[in-house]
Amino acid sequence: MPRRKVALERIENRSAMQVTFSKRRKGLFKKAEELSIMCGAQVLVIVFSAASKLTHYANPSVNEILERWRTHLGTNQAPENPYVDLTTKEEIKRLRKEVDERDLIISERDLTIRQLKGENLDNLSIEQLIALSELTQIGFNRQKEKERELYEKTIDELQHPSHHLSNSNCEDALHKEREHYEMKIVELQHTKNLIEEIGRQKHETRVENVVYDQESMLSKLIVTPNSNCENALHDLCLKL
Numbered sequence: 214m215p216r217r218k219v220a221l222e223r224i225e226n227r228s229a230m231q232v233t234f235s236k237r238r239k240g241l242f243k244k245a246e247e248l249s250i251m252c253g254a255q256v257l258v259i260v261f262s263a264a265s266k267l268t269h270y271a272n273p274s275v276n277e278i279l280e281r282w283r284t285h286l287g288t289n290q291a292p293e294n295p296y297v298d299l300t301t302k303e304e305i306k307r308l309r310k311e312v313d314e315r316d317l318i319i320s321e322r323d324l325t326i327r328q329l330k331g332e333n334l335d336n337l338s339i340e341q342l343i344a345l346s347e348l349t350q351i352g353f354n355r356q357k358e359k360e361r362e363l364y365e366k367t368i369d370e371l372q373h374p375s376h377h378l379s380n381s382n383c384e385d386a387l388h389k390e391r392e393h394y395e396m397k398i399v400e401l402q403h404t405k406n407l408i409e410e411i412g413r414q415k416h417e418t419r420v421e422n423v424v425y426d427q428e429s430m431l432s433k434l435i436v437t438p439n440s441n442c443e444n445a446l447h448d449l450c451l452k453l
Contacts, residue, residue, distance in 0.1 A: 234262060242270040255281070 224230040238260055249256045249272040257278040258270045271278060 230263065238268065245270050246272070 224233055241258060241260070245256045245258045248254050255278050256270065256272050257275060260268050262268070269275065
């Protein structure tokens with residue numbers, strides 16, 4: 214009588230599954246042993262059952278075969294994909310550039326903040342001082358606007374005693390907030406005055422330099438021979 218073909222699918226009956234597992238495992242280990250003895254192969258078979266029970270067959274031993282496997286794996290790594298390596302390098306390069314750009318932006322913002330506080334102003338040109346003064350004026354106007362809004366808020370809060378804060382607590386909170394804005398306004402005004410003073414000094418220095426250049430050029434006209442007078446006058450006009 215021919216053998217019935219067994220369907221290759223998971224056995225749902227637990228008892229039948231255990232019987233089949235035991236029989237097939239023995240058959241697998243027997244085939245592994247035959248392969249090892251007849252062909253001189255080193256064989257390791259590791260099996261975990263559905264219940265996570267471990268069984269194995271090894272010839273010559275588990276440790277020896279695993280060590281040989283690790284050695285073989287270390288000396289036979291697949292070659293690196295040059296495209297993947299190039300892509301990774303390009304991505305790293307892009308990220309580094311992005312980080313550098315962000316660091317530069319942060320550094321410039323920090324410098325602007327310090328300058329708005331009246332620091333590091335000596336090395337700025339008159340044009341830069343004018344631009345910074347305008348920026349300070351914008352901040353000054355903004356703080357004044359916030360102070361005005363706070364004043365309106367104070368009036369509104371005082372007219373609504375049913376607010377979740379008591380009148381006393383409300384007044385204290387608003388007073389602290391008002392002090393904060395007033396302090397900011399004083400700081401900005403101080404910075405603005407400092408910027409204008411430095412700008413005035415730089416402007417006076419520039420005027421003094423121009424006057425000195427003009428006087429120097431006139432002295433050259435006095436001692437310069439007639440043949441070179443036209444060139445000296447031309448240089449003086451350029452200075453003016």
